[in-house]
Amino acid sequence: MKKTVSASPHITKRHNSTRRVMIDVLIALTPCFIAATVFYGYHVVINFVVCLAFCFGTELLYGLIAGKKFDKESVKKSSVWDMSFAVTAMILTLNLPAVMPVKMWGLNATNSDGAIVFSFDTVVLCALGSIFAIALVKMLFGGIGKNFANPACTGRVFLFIAFGTAGAFNVTSSLWAGDMAATGATWLGTKTNVSGSMLLDMFLGNTATAAVGETCVIAILVGYVYLSVRRVIDFRVPLITVGSLAVFIFLFDTVRTTSGANMFYSFAAHIKSRGVLFGSVFMATDYATSPNAFVGNVVYAVGIGLITALIRAFGSFPEGFSFALLIMNRVVPLLDKYIVPKPFGYVKPVKQKNKIKRAEKDGEASGKKEGGGATV
Numbered sequence: 001m002k003k004t005v006s007a008s009p010h011i012t013k014r015h016n017s018t019r020r021v022m023i024d025v026l027i028a029l030t031p032c033f034i035a036a037t038v039f040y041g042y043h044v045v046i047n048f049v050v051c052l053a054f055c056f057g058t059e060l061l062y063g064l065i066a067g068k069k070f071d072k073e074s075v076k077k078s079s080v081w082d083m084s085f086a087v088t089a090m091i092l093t094l095n096l097p098a099v100m101p102v103k104m105w106g107l108n109a110t111n112s113d114g115a116i117v118f119s120f121d122t123v124v125l126c127a128l129g130s131i132f133a134i135a136l137v138k139m140l141f142g143g144i145g146k147n148f149a150n151p152a153c154t155g156r157v158f159l160f161i162a163f164g165t166a167g168a169f170n171v172t173s174s175l176w177a178g179d180m181a182a183t184g185a186t187w188l189g190t191k192t193n194v195s196g197s198m199l200l201d202m203f204l205g206n207t208a209t210a211a212v213g214e215t216c217v218i219a220i221l222v223g224y225v226y227l228s229v230r231r232v233i234d235f236r237v238p239l240i241t242v243g244s245l246a247v248f249i250f251l252f253d254t255v256r257t258t259s260g261a262n263m264f265y266s267f268a269a270h271i272k273s274r275g276v277l278f279g280s281v282f283m284a285t286d287y288a289t290s291p292n293a294f295v296g297n298v299v300y301a302v303g304i305g306l307i308t309a310l311i312r313a314f315g316s317f318p319e320g321f322s323f324a325l326l327i328m329n330r331v332v333p334l335l336d337k338y339i340v341p342k343p344f345g346y347v348k349p350v351k352q353k354n355k356i357k358r359a360e361k362d363g364e365a366s367g368k369k370e371g372g373g374a375t376v
Contacts, residue, residue: 035218039206040174047098051093052090056080058134092152092156096126099122100122104166107119107124133152238285
């Protein structure tokens, strides 16, 4: 009888190729992108086009230069066709404000009301962030799967550190927000006036923010469910990350700064604010920068929650998640070294002493049987 050996269903190319996984992530990110466009306008689309073009161009050009070949065949074999560049571009776009005017540049076209119609500053920053994420974080270390940190998150942190003080990361107000549009500040910047209506706005996405894709909880949850059902991510990792932050922020901040009914509002606002949910679903679950073993992922997720809570409660920076994620990305190699997943079908080896004792017992038992048989 002829037998055929094939790969297991969970590792077939058709269902789990890099390209298929990246397309699934893009599908999951689409609700967040649509929500961001609805709440913050056409600037989000422009930013995505710029990030997409520069992520694609940087990865393609880097691969051609590294391979020292610029022919058609090299282009066909380029890593850009796995679509991971598009995921980086989408996540980076959703991690940035709709517009990022830089004080010393001022290359922005405004209308009669003073609103920015087109921001060349933002185009330049999107291009810089894309080049940094792809060239220095992803490709320099060997490409997809070998990057030392999440490329999109690193690109955002780079732009924030380099241009944050120049006003590039000032809060962008939702097109439909009322009071928030007037104040131009997120709740984490003030931690005051928490109300049920504000929590509802946070849930829907109708708030001011410094990252357009992180506000609409509904859109994030849709993406989370899709990735979980498709088994692209381990659904437990985002839950552990958010749950850990909830516990630590309650202990470090909520109990210390609020009382009564405000404790619940403050607690809920922390969970919905500034990238916790978005980052937990779309960045903390990145294959290359998260541990291999589930126990390692638990330590990793709890670490993200703990560091984020410490930064928010005691630091001068109100957000914290991006920095916490990058710190834990660098801890992942250590976790993988000491927390190794068990291979499928693994059986714990019997220690040598146990083998000797077992052999002695077997010998004694066989001797008794032989002796017993002789007396009968």
